[in-house]
Structure formats: C-alpha cells, structure tokens
Amino acid sequence: MTADHPAPPASLEGVSRGAGPGSASIRIFTSMDEAEAMWRAAERSLIHTAFQTYEWLATWVETLGTEVAITPLIVLVEEGERPVMLIPLGRAKRRGIATITFLGGEVTDYHAPLVAADWQDRLAPAGFAPLWTRILAALPRADLLRLGQMPEDILGVPNPFASLPGARPSDVALSLRLPANVEDFRRGLRSNLASDTRRKRRRLAEIGAVEHAVARTPEEMSAAVAAMADRKSRRFLETTGKDPFARPAFRAFYDRMSQRVPGDGAVQASVLRVGGEVVAAHWGVVHRGRFYYLMIGWSAGEWFRYSVGRILIDALIAAAIEDRLEVFDLTIGDEAYKSDWANERLTLLALNLALSPAGRVVLAAEAARHALRERAKRVQWLRALVRRLAGRKPLTDGG
Known part of the structure; x- marks a missing residue:
C-alpha cells in the first residue's frame, strides 16, 4: 500500500466486498448523511456506548473532524439483513501519511464498534480476524492504522478488536456500579473521604445555600457549558500549558452537542452554586x-x-442513584481521585499497525523517540537535552 493512493470515491455505500468466512457482507459509507438512517436503525439492536451514537460522532465530524479533514469510512457488517457490527472509522492525511482511525478523536473516551450481543456465535467458527482482513482490503489504502482507547469489552460484550494480534493494554477506565440508594453509596466510601x-459541605453551607442544579432549558444549558469551559480552560492551562477550548472547533463540539434534541444519549450539564454563585460545573452524557x-x-x-x-x-453520583441509573462511568484514566469513588476497572487497548513502507518508517521513528524518552528519565543530562530541544525550561535540582 502506498501513501499516494487516491482518496476513496464519493461513496462505497451498497458495495459488498467479496466472499469470506460465514455469510457476513460488508458495506462502507463515506458520509455521515448517507449512513444516518442505517446507523440509527443499528443503534436499536447493537450494543454500544454513548460515544458510538450517531449524534456524538456526527457532531464530532462536523466540528473537530474538520480540523483533520477526515473522510468517514463507516463499515456495516451484516449477516443476511441483520446487522452484526457497525465500525465508525475514518481516513485522514497529514504530512503525506494517510491514517485510518476511529471517528471521535480526543473527545471520545471509548473507541469501539457497535456490536451484536451474539456476534461471536454469528461469526463462528472463523471469528473476527478473517472478517477484519476482508474489511482492511475493502477500505481505501492507507499507511497507518491507529486504534486507541478501545475497551476490552463493550458493556459486557467482548470487543472483537481485543482479539486481534498486536492489540495491547494502553490505559484503564474506572466506574462505579451504583447501589440502590444514596445511603448505601455513602456508607461504602472510605470513612475519612465521607467525613x-x-x-x-457544612462549611460551604455556612457561606450560603449549596445547590446542585441540572440545566433544563437551552439557556440554562448554554450557561452551564460556559461555566464548565471557563473553569476547565484555566485548569488545562495550569496542568498542560494549552487550552483546547481556545480552538473554535473544540468549543463548537460541546456547544453543538449540548443543543441536540434530548433523548437517550443526551447531554446533562449541571452546576454547583454556593449562595447563588457558580463554583463548579460538569458536562456529561446519560x-x-x-x-x-x-x-x-x-x-x-x-x-x-x-x-x-x-x-x-458527590452530588452527581447521588443524583444518578436517585434517577435509578445503573453505572456512574468515570471513563478513561485511573487518577487517584477517581479511585476514591470507583468499584470497577476496565482495561483499554491500543492497536497500531503499519500498512505501507512509509507507515513502517513512522512507527519505527516513534518507537525510537519513545525509547529516548524512557532513557532520558534515567539519565539527567539526556533528560535536560530533551527538554531543551522541546523548548521547555530545564529542570531544577529538585526535579
């Protein structure tokens, strides 16, 4: 495969790609509009997270997807007329290197296909690997395949990509299986955390009334999103020196997603007020x-x-329990504060493959840089050199 292979045609919709194991057929859609009706129908029968809804990924394509000029490659696998999988991929080209990846980018914590609960039985005995070989052959040529943040199972159903050679653990996600009532939740916390x-909270109440308010109108939603973004921007600058909310497409994703028609998979934004003043805000999805x-x-x-x-x-979890939800998903990352709340852990996987000689050069260079960084952590003068080459200030003697 070569990096200068032509871009995909305007649409591959309706094209079945060859015979293979079992009776599964493959169709590929290259626009979100063409895929919408099929996708929404597939959501009704296939297992998926909030990040694989049409609403989430269509909003991403029309905002952040424009930054990378991505072409959707939405793979529908069917057995007869029954969908088995929907795989939301895309192809983008940067500096002459074409990469196939999941749609959703940085705002999507779990990248995965939508799958039938019995996909393993329906693809047996061949399994997913031969089907994936067919899918790769049907996709437009590229140099790299980058699939990251893939849960090893999708809400209890094995992720087909977890079985592929080269899939390796890369991160974890934490969640809380919610108890029947708020009292049981709080009794289950570490005693010093709960106290x-x-x-x-009592000290805050001495300042003014403490209120957790969920946005119910478009105006309240806009205000809650703005409150979250302003405070999150400050935190991004403190921790990384960069504010993604300064990018118009990044902010547009949250604004547009927040104004989508409410329903399952809808945004929930809320604020914490003390004496009428907003002191914290959250943006999430149910x-x-x-x-x-x-x-x-x-x-x-x-x-x-x-x-x-x-x-x-604490207020968000209590509200989720009162709404009779089953899981409070803290998503990617095992930060210490998340561990205070969580009682379940999920391994996330990554799969990076070279699909051309140019791709192999890219991955080899990345491996060399990773090895250099690891060595630099152990060698002080090399660590200082790497920081200087990156334009960062040298470390003090205290590290």
Whole structure:
C-alpha cells in the first residue's frame, strides 16, 4: 500500500466486498448523511456506548473532524439483513501519511464498534480476524492504522478488536456500579473521604445555600457549558500549558452537542452554586442507564480549599442513584481521585499497525523517540537535552 493512493470515491455505500468466512457482507459509507438512517436503525439492536451514537460522532465530524479533514469510512457488517457490527472509522492525511482511525478523536473516551450481543456465535467458527482482513482490503489504502482507547469489552460484550494480534493494554477506565440508594453509596466510601466531604459541605453551607442544579432549558444549558469551559480552560492551562477550548472547533463540539434534541444519549450539564454563585460545573452524557462523567471545572482562589469539585461529584453520583441509573462511568484514566469513588476497572487497548513502507518508517521513528524518552528519565543530562530541544525550561535540582 502506498501513501499516494487516491482518496476513496464519493461513496462505497451498497458495495459488498467479496466472499469470506460465514455469510457476513460488508458495506462502507463515506458520509455521515448517507449512513444516518442505517446507523440509527443499528443503534436499536447493537450494543454500544454513548460515544458510538450517531449524534456524538456526527457532531464530532462536523466540528473537530474538520480540523483533520477526515473522510468517514463507516463499515456495516451484516449477516443476511441483520446487522452484526457497525465500525465508525475514518481516513485522514497529514504530512503525506494517510491514517485510518476511529471517528471521535480526543473527545471520545471509548473507541469501539457497535456490536451484536451474539456476534461471536454469528461469526463462528472463523471469528473476527478473517472478517477484519476482508474489511482492511475493502477500505481505501492507507499507511497507518491507529486504534486507541478501545475497551476490552463493550458493556459486557467482548470487543472483537481485543482479539486481534498486536492489540495491547494502553490505559484503564474506572466506574462505579451504583447501589440502590444514596445511603448505601455513602456508607461504602472510605470513612475519612465521607467525613471530609460532609465537613466541607457544612462549611460551604455556612457561606450560603449549596445547590446542585441540572440545566433544563437551552439557556440554562448554554450557561452551564460556559461555566464548565471557563473553569476547565484555566485548569488545562495550569496542568498542560494549552487550552483546547481556545480552538473554535473544540468549543463548537460541546456547544453543538449540548443543543441536540434530548433523548437517550443526551447531554446533562449541571452546576454547583454556593449562595447563588457558580463554583463548579460538569458536562456529561446519560445513555442507557449509564452516566458518563466527562468534563468538570471548578473555581479557584478561596473555593479551592472547600474541594468544590469533589462536592459536585458527590452530588452527581447521588443524583444518578436517585434517577435509578445503573453505572456512574468515570471513563478513561485511573487518577487517584477517581479511585476514591470507583468499584470497577476496565482495561483499554491500543492497536497500531503499519500498512505501507512509509507507515513502517513512522512507527519505527516513534518507537525510537519513545525509547529516548524512557532513557532520558534515567539519565539527567539526556533528560535536560530533551527538554531543551522541546523548548521547555530545564529542570531544577529538585526535579
């Protein structure tokens, strides 16, 4: 495969790609509009997370997808007229290197296909690998395949990509299986966490009425999104030196997703107020009995010592229990504060493959850079050199 292979045709919709194991057929759609009716129908029967809904990925394609000029490659696998899988891929080209990846980019915590609960039985005995070989052959040529943040199972159903050679653990996600009532939830917390949270909430109440308010109108939604983004921007700058909300497409994703028609998979935005002042805000999604905790921001200054972010998380979990949801999904990352709340752990996988000689050069260069960084962590002068070449300040003696 070569990097200068022509781009895909305007549409491959309706094209079946060859015979293979079992009776599965493959169709590929190259636009979200063409795929919409099929996709929405597939959502009704296939297992998926909130990140694989048409609403989520169509919003991403029309906002952040424009930054990378991605062409959707939506793969529908059918057995007869029954969908078995829908795989939301895309192809983008940067610096002459064409890459196939999942749609959804940086705002999507779980990248995965939509799958039938019995996909293994329906593809047996051949399994997924021969079908994946057929899919790769049907896709437009590319140099790299990059698939990351793939859950090893999709809401209890094995992820077909987890069985492919080269799929390796890359991260974890944490979640909380919700109890029947708020009292049981709080009894299950570490005693010092529960007591400190109660104490700080009492201290906040001495300042003013403490209120957790969920946005119910478009105006309230816009205000809650703005409150979250403003506070999250400050935190991004403090921790990474970069604010993704400064990118118009990044902010547009959250604004547009927030104004989609409510329903299953709808955004929930809320704020924590103390004495009428917003001190923290959260943006997440509720989908099929699962609350996805995604973006939280809190006020700095005097509010920091009251742990207002933690107070808001506690309120979010309590509200999810009262709404009779099943899982509070803290999503990707095993930060210490998430471990305070979680009781379930999910391994996330990555699969990076070279599909051309140019792709092999790219992956080899990345492996060399990774090895250099690992060595630099152990060799002080080399670590200083790497930081200087990256334009970063040298480390002090204290590290």
